[in-house]
Amino acid sequence: PAQLAESGGGSVQAGGSLRLSCAASRYTFCMGWFRQAPGKDRGGVASINDGGTTSYAESVKGRFTISLDNAKNTLYLQMNSLKPEDTAIYYCAASVLYSKRWNCPELLDRKADFDSWGQGTQVTVSS
Numbered sequence: 001p002a003q004l005a006e007s008g009g010g011s012v013q014a015g016g017s018l019r020l021s022c023a024a025s026r027y028t029f030c031m032g033w034f035r036q037a038p039g040k041d042r043g044g045v046a047s048i049n050d051g052g053t054t055s056y057a058e059s060v061k062g063r064f065t066i067s068l069d070n071a072k073n074t075l076y077l078q079m080n081s082l083k084p085e086d087t088a089i090y091y092c093a094a095s096v097l098y099s100k101r102w103n104c105p106e107l108l109d110r111k112a113d114f115d116s117w118g119q120g121t122q123v124t125v126s127s
Contacts, residue, residue: 002026002073002116004092009121016082016125022075022092022118030095030104031068031075034111035088035123042091044108046077055105059085082125092118 003025012018020033032047046066047055054066065078075092093114095104100113107113 002028002094002096004094004116004118006092006118006121009123011124012082014083014125014127017080020077020090024073024094027073028094028096029098030100032093033077034091034093037088047104047108049101049104055108084125084127087125089120090123091120
């Protein structure tokens with residue numbers, strides 16, 4: 001597994017923007033962002049493999065952009081037009097397995113397939 005560390009969370013007004021970062025200790029083949037609101041299950045937000053193939057949850061399409069800098073082993077999530085419903089703890093996840101490169105888009109629904117997790121960063125959006 002890789003060691004992951006999230007940063008960039010904070011409090012913003014609805015309509016504002018935040019950029020989250022996740023630093024990984026090694027190269028990974030699939031990375032993703034998950035979030036968990038109070039009383040809710042942890043759900044997938046977006047994923048990306050090392051080739052740049054992305055997948056997004058319907059609720060964030062057109063507003064969030066996931067990107068990966070392979071040279072720096074760093075994952076990003078640009079969040080625009082934030083809504084109060086986006087309030088949650090955001091977690092970075094990764095897989096160091098080469099095989100996960102191919103089904104990375106489907107892993108948003110398969111949390112157990114990620115072998116590495118960060119400790120989370122809080123995002124709060126007020127109305």
